[in-house]
Amino acid sequence: MKRHRPVSVVLAALLAATVTSACASETAGGGTGAPGGPAKPAAGQQGEAAQQAGPARALDTYAEALEKKQAARAVAAKKWGLAKVPLAAPEPPEVKPRITTRKGFEVRDDEGLPPVFTTVPTKEKIVFLTMDDGAEKDPALLRMMTELSIPYSAFLSDYVTNDDYGYFKKMQQRGVVISNHTLNHRYLPGLSYAEQKREICGQQEKILKNYGKRPTLFRPPYGNYNRDTLVVAKSCGITAVPLWSAEAFADHMEWREWDRDLHPGDIVLTHFRGKGDWKGTMPDMIRLVMKTITDKGYAVAKLEDYV
Structure with a gap:
């Protein structure tokens, strides 16, 4: 490793x-110069x-x-109170790795559906930080992440972002890629094909209108999906469905894997939340998740450089 x-x-x-x-x-050879001195090039x-x-x-x-x-x-x-300086991520690969659906996450076998995965295949000690929904719009988060040069990805739901699209536009201007988390954060397997299409493709159009580009990445609410979800997502431009292998809160971490540890290429989930929803602010959450990541010898890389 x-x-x-x-x-x-x-x-x-x-x-x-x-x-x-x-x-x-x-x-x-081939040059001339003074004896004992450097040769002049021909x-x-x-x-x-x-x-x-x-x-x-x-x-x-x-x-x-x-x-x-x-x-x-x-x-x-030092300014933001991190326990350690975050490690620098390596240069991204010239060719992105091939992403496949994680075993056990498959739906009925259909060729060409977007892969569903929790980890990006890599041997580098890197992880990817992702933030969901958009309920909390903390200006301190924008400043903190910019000054620390920590990359992250935003998966937005319109029902909690439509009161301040400008906040996420500032985020996008700082290099954050805006991706799809549906219009209303509904449980997709409980919806009809047409309802899922409205939730997913409707959010594609909202993001295009407000941020200038349709996303290629989509995360289903709660991580739940069925075959219709993936078929619909593909139909409106989605090429990959990243889930997560760890989740960060302001006061603790939660783990999907049995060893409760990080692994190369793991995707870390957190949310746009504040003291109204958990025990701390978004900067508190960043301090905790970065301590966890750095203590384990990992750096944070940009998901879209690999997927």
Whole structure:
């Protein structure tokens, strides 16, 4: 299992690679210079040397950006009262992993229905943070998550967001992807096909109108669905149905798996809630879930980079 390396280790590795590349260029044959001094590149090698310098500069720039981002995150962690600085997630894969339906979560075998899953296949020590419904609209959450640079995904239900679409528009402008959690958060297996279509496809249109794009991810209320749910979801543009393997509250965690632990690629659920619904604020919940994630050696990655 691959563990995250401290930024300083990454920087040292990048520096060593750059120095090695530079030394190799200086000692390569074909140039002339003073005895004992570095060889001058021949005319045909000057362009090649410039091309080699490009990647080295890019590595330096990337390393500097990583260092600055983690330094800013350390300042924010202290400001917001986190026990530890959140770990930095690795670069997302160039090719997204193949997602399949979790065993035991299948409906009648139909080719091409959106997969239902609780974990993304990866060997990296990363998890994904997702927030459901949209009832609590705490401005502190927006500031906290932005300053900490923690990615998360929002699965919204219109009946609790329609009094303040602007709050979630600000969230979207900060890089959060808005996804579908139905219009009214009803128990879908108890509805007819037409009723499910109104709930799911109707929310697709609401999100398109208010946020400019139809989602491709959908989470059924309570995690309950049937074949009609998936057929309807596919018909209005849904390609995947992420559920969850752990749930975060302001004062405790709940677990789906028998070992009550995190695993690479796990999806963590929480809700837009405040003191009216649980024992704390949304920042309290973030402090708890990030302590759990960081203590276990995991970083939070962006779900949409992998699904």
